Amino acid sequence: MQWLQGQPVLVLDEGSSKVKLEGLAAGAGPGLVRDAEADSTRLRRALSLLPVRSWPAEVDDALAGVIQRGAAPSSALRELAEQRRLPWLLVRSESGLRLETTRSAEILWQLKLEGKAALKRVVGRLMRAIEGTAPSREAGPVRVSQTRLAPPEVLASLRLEAVEGSGPDHLKQAQSAVQRWPADPAVRVHEVLASSPGSPELAALKLAHALNPLGESELLALALLAEQRARDSRALRWRGLLSALYPKRIDYLPALADQLAAHGDRDAAVALLRSGGALVDSGLRKLPSGTAPHQRPEALPAADLRFYLAWFLAAGGGWELAAHNYLEAEQLYERLGRPVERGDALNNAGVAMVEVGRPLAAMSSLRRAVALREAHRGPERVATSRYNLARAAADAGRHAQALEAYAEAASDYDRAGRLEEGSETLIERLELLARQGKIGPLERAAEGLFQRLGSEPSELLANLWTELGRGRHLLGAHEAALIAHQRALALWKGLGSRLEEGQSLYLAALPQVALMRLDEAHHSLIAALRIAVELGDSSSMVAIRDQLGLLGQLIKVQGGEVPAVEPELRIWLEPPAP
Structure with missing residues (x-):
């Protein structure tokens, strides 16, 4: 078993009623016998000098929670082990010790034990099997069978x-x-x-x-x-x-990159992952489909490296390179039979492609993500991919497909118990209904949402009135649009949301202008400017200043006089000096 040297394994103790390992509590003194109740933690400690990377499951709460004393490795345990990129299990069973693959439970090596078996002899035989040395000697810097731990x-x-x-x-x-x-x-x-x-x-x-x-x-x-x-x-x-x-153990790098980014050093995280990528065997790109993790143990860590690099590139706005790395990771996950990670990579690649203006390519990636997540994930992850698919379809001008995807995403969110996200998705869908050019479907969808949300003041209800106002204005129903924005304004005031209050005032000015209520529009924009100045919202100040300039010209064309602006706000209406 020389190929196991330096490789990650999970050591488990199934428990036994027949076999006793004498001295299993290594270092505790001679004569102590731990029988069938000796747990996996003690077994890992006893075997910790073997030249393999034994995962410290005793400090891994999620993994420790599924290790059952006296039971064979469960499917849940195997999945968690594979998520930790542990291709092999070293298991103590009733008949002795065995090494098996994590995914398929294929037994690769066995050591039969009967009655009482001295631990030092067991460790010695394991060491010789892994190092390929003769039965008469042990290799390595210390004689592990004689070392007290x-x-x-x-x-x-x-x-x-x-x-x-x-x-x-x-x-x-x-x-x-x-x-x-x-x-x-x-x-x-x-x-x-x-x-x-x-x-x-x-x-x-x-x-x-x-x-x-x-x-x-x-x-x-x-x-x-x-x-x-x-x-x-x-x-x-x-x-x-x-x-x-x-430095050559690339499976350490994603977690270190996470820590670097959490401490505010995203650039260092990206540099770290890129340096790790230089250590990856380029031949992995030709990995045949159906390869098991134990056949190429370095492959899954290499895929993870690509995925994490893409994640941090996207966080910094490097969407094009992020999409490329997500798709590279997805190809490796596909060949290694990891559908969950494939779905995640395809979903994120789709988001990245939307950001760089490639919505049709994004739709292809996101459809595959939906299919994988339907088969291997819960409804919340399916909903996320459907929502992203709706965004991509909308950007591609495929409005009918986008409307369907939004509705299905909302249904998935509801099934996952995420009712708020479901409502937000349906509210966002109103914009597409308005683009269809017919007010009937928009009003019917809004009415359904009013019934869903009830009359209790909430941010969702305020957002619903806001989007309904936008849609009505787009369709030329300006009086109804103004009513909607005024309802939203009252809700935002009651909720104490000053930023959204200012946005509602700005939006209300648009139908007011369309209705030629120019003085009312000017009053709304000045009130919005006052809030923007209060909050230091420079982008809103610029937009309001531009609208006030256009409105002033329209008032003059109509033969009116532009209302005076109070001195403390007038300075914000002047364009910056060149």
Whole structure:
């Protein structure tokens, strides 16, 4: 099993009524026997010197929640393991130990045990199988079958102290642990971190990791625990060290990029992911469909790298490159049989293509996203993709398809219990109904929404009146449009939403001009300007100034006199100096 060296695995204990591993609580003293009730945490600790990357499930709440003592790995556990890019499970069963694939449960290696089996012999045989050494010797920097390891409860205490405690207490515990278990790599990592918590020396950490250079670092467990406990600055520091110690492990990079972006350094996140992309084998582009993760364990992390790079590019407005990277990721996900990730990548690629003005290409991507999410996701994700499809269809001028997609998205949101999002989607749909050029469908849809929302004042109700006013104005029903905007204005005032109040005043001026109520329109625009100045809303000030200029010209053409503007507002009506 030399191919397993340095690869990520999940160690599990199914429990057993027949087999006992003598000394399973490593380091706890001679003669202690842990029988069928020994849990996966103790087994992982006992096997932690093997040259494989054993995932620290004991600090992964979601994964630990589906590990059932005495039961074979469930489909839910296998899915969570694959989401963590763990292609193999190393399982203790009634008959001994076995290595199997996460996805298909194909058994690749077995070690049969009967009666009492000394743990040191089991570990030794595993080590020889993985390193391919002769039965008479062990390779590696330490003789793992003779190395005493700190028990799980000691390591758990050290981790908690590192994440939540004070520096002196962590140092005291770590130094005490090193005295008892000097060859335990995890304990050595804690000693280095506790000795200089702000800036641990990379050389000292490398020395600690040299005890098992192909294993998983204790830094990963600490980072996971810190993230779950919202200790983000510590998580960032430990993930940075993890990446520095193992620069070729690209599966570490997305989580580090997340932390960098959360700390306000999106550019560093993008640079990190791009540097990781340079390590990806270009031959993965020719990966045949149906490839299982255990056949090319580096492939899923490579797809994730593309996906995360696209995410951060999109966050910075780099939509074209984001779309390209999302589609590159989708191709790998398809070949590796990951439909959930495929749906996410296609959805996000569609959004990016809408942003760069390619709505027809976006529609193709989003239709596939809808199909995948219908098969593998809940109604909320389906609704999101249908909504994005509606936006793309509207931009492409496919109004009938857009109207249908909006209605289906609202229905999906309702099925997901997201009634507010469903209402927002139906309100947005009103604009397209108005573009159809017939007021009847618009009014009927609005009436249905009024019944849905009720009469209780709310932002949704105010938005409904606003969109109805826009639609009526577009269709030439100016008197009805003005009534709608006045209803919206009253609601926004009652809700204390000054920005939206100003927007309603601005919108009310449009039908007032169409009805030739020019003085009323001027009054509405000045009131809107007053709110914009109060809020420092410069974009609204510019729009209002332009409208007042046009309105003033119209008043003069009609033989009227432009109303005077109070001095404190007059300055905002003057164009900026060249």
